[in-house]
Amino acid sequence: xxxxxxxxxxxxxxxxxxxxxxxxxxxxxxxxxxxxxxxxxxxxxxxxxxxxxxxxxxxxxxxxxxxxxxxxxxxxxxxxxxxxxxxxxxxxxxxxxxxxxxxxxxxxxxxxxxxxxxxxxxxxxxxxxxxxxxxxxxxxxxxxxxxxxxxxxxxxxxxxxxxxxxxxxxxxxxxxxxxxxxxxxxxxxxxxxxxxxxxxxxxxxxxxxxxxxxxxxxxxxxxxxxxxxxxxxxxxxxxxxxxxxxxxxxxxxxxxxxxxxxxxxxxxxxxxxxxxxxxxxxxxxxxxxxxxxxxxxxxxxxxxxxxxxxxxxxxxxxxxxxxxxxxxxxxx
Numbered sequence: 001x002x003x004x005x006x007x008x009x010x011x012x013x014x015x016x017x018x019x020x021x022x023x024x025x026x027x028x029x030x031x032x033x034x035x036x037x038x039x040x041x042x043x044x045x046x047x048x049x050x051x052x053x054x055x056x057x058x059x060x061x062x063x064x065x066x067x068x069x070x071x072x073x074x075x076x077x078x079x080x081x082x083x084x085x086x087x088x089x090x091x092x093x094x095x096x097x098x099x100x101x102x103x104x105x106x107x108x109x110x111x112x113x114x115x116x117x118x119x120x121x122x123x124x125x126x127x128x129x130x131x132x133x134x135x136x137x138x139x140x141x142x143x144x145x146x147x148x149x150x151x152x153x154x155x156x157x158x159x160x161x162x163x164x165x166x167x168x169x170x171x172x173x174x175x176x177x178x179x180x181x182x183x184x185x186x187x188x189x190x191x192x193x194x195x196x197x198x199x200x201x202x203x204x205x206x207x208x209x210x211x212x213x214x215x216x217x218x219x220x221x222x223x224x225x226x227x228x229x230x231x232x233x234x235x236x237x238x239x240x241x242x243x244x245x246x247x248x249x250x251x252x253x254x255x256x257x258x259x260x261x262x263x264x265x266x267x268x269x270x271x272x273x274x275x276x277x278x279x280x281x282x283x284x285x286x287x288x289x290x291x292x293x294x295x296x297x298x299x300x301x302x303x304x305x306x307x308x309x310x311x312x313x314x315x316x317x318x319x320x321x322x323x324x325x326x327x328x329x330x331x332x
Contacts, residue, residue: 004190007068007213008220011060015224018056023228023235026050031100049233052096054241056228057179057221058089061248064221065214073206077134077255080127081214084251085244087120088165092243107239114162120247121161125154128254133204139257141264142329146257160259161250167269168246170276170296174308175233176226177298181268181319182245183222188265188323189252190215195330196256211252218248231308267322268315272296 026032031052062082069078095107108116128134136153137146149156172178193212197205222245228234237245249266253259263270279295292300301311 001194003068003070004194004213004216007064008216008223010068011064011217011220012224014060014064015057015221016227018059019224019228019235022053022056023050026052026235031096049236051100051236051238052093052240053225053229053235054089054092054237054239054244056235057218057225057237058085058241058244060221060224061085061214061218061244064217065210068213068217069210070206070213073210076131076210077207078210078214080124080131080255081211081248081251083127084120084124084161084254085248087124088117088247089240089244091116091120092169092239092241095239095243117162117165118158121158122154124161124251124254125157128157129153131255133207134255134257137257138260141260141326147260157254157259160262161247161254163273164250164262164266164269165243165246167266167273168249169239169242170272171269171298172237172242173296174298174302174311175231176229176308176312177268177315178242178245179222179226179229179237180312180316181266182249183219183226184316184319184323185249185265186215186218186222186252188326189249189258189261190219191327192258192261192330193252193256208256211256214248215252218245231312261326264326265319265323268319272298275300 027050031050062085065078065082066074091108091113095113098107129136136150137148138153139145140147168178168182171181190212193208193215197208197212200208225237229237249262250259253262273296275292275297276295279290279292282289282291293303294300298311298315301314302308306314
């Protein structure tokens with residue numbers, strides 16, 4: 001427990017220290033946000049706000065877990081999670097770089113991002129599948145059962161990874177929204193893994209503890225980042241940040257067989273994606289009509305007059321409740 005606490009604190013302090021350095025560098029490089037032309041009118045004031053701020057929390061998420069992890073099992077589960085975080089974060093970095101270099105609100109094409117995400121996801125799914133300590137099983141929440149997917153594990157988990165990373169990107173639309181919800185998600189995962197580490201076979205104990213430390217580091221790094229991203233944001237995380245968060249989340253759940261937990265603790269991600277899909281389908285079916293004023297749903301709330309701070313509070317309250325519900329799984 002002490003190692004977990006120190007991991008959280010170190011990641012928080014490192015993110016806090018990196019904030020002014022990274023923001024100053026982004027301003028010097030003129031890496032300002034290009035606001036999407038069809039976005040909410042209130043977002044126009046954010047034009048030029050330094051973006052790619054996800055670097056602030058991505059560095060602690062990748063460095064501190066390696067330093068603080070238990071050496072005996074450091075290179076088993078942890079590398080997969082680090083590659084998931086860095087791999088998806090790299091796709092986001094390239095996307096941001098194109099946006100900034102060409103001074104446009106859209107970076108990589110949808111096809112380019114999808115292909116890159118599929119390649120990373122498939123590679124990670126195969127890596128986990130062939131690892132004898134992970135395999136093809138998933139824990140079924142609130143039960144003692146494990147669901148063996150067999151060879152279908154690879155395409156199903158690849159789909160889950162792509163869906164989660166893109167949902168994370170969709171949720172990043174209001175100051176502090178994705179960072180605040182993800183902070184609660186990673187804190188919950190660290191508690192789940194702390195409990196599970198005492199229940200899994202001995203050979204998995206160290207691996208679960210290291211992923212617990214990673215989750216704690218992610219929570220600590222996001223806590224430090226929110227110092228600069230809460231409303232009104234001094235920096236925007238960009239795709240490098242939202243993709244890294246999504247990658248870290250799916251990486252943790254992939255190696256610990258907890259992917260079925262994502263829709264529960266990540267209800268905010270589900271709402272963003274489902275509302276976007278409903279809007280798109282309804283728009284196509286009715287030749288231009290809309291259900292929401294704008295999708296994802298948090299933009300609908302924003303255009304309905306709800307302040308950004310209240311939207312973040314609402315999403316974090318619901319996320320906290322879902323996280324507490326998830327913790328009931330191991331509270332007995």
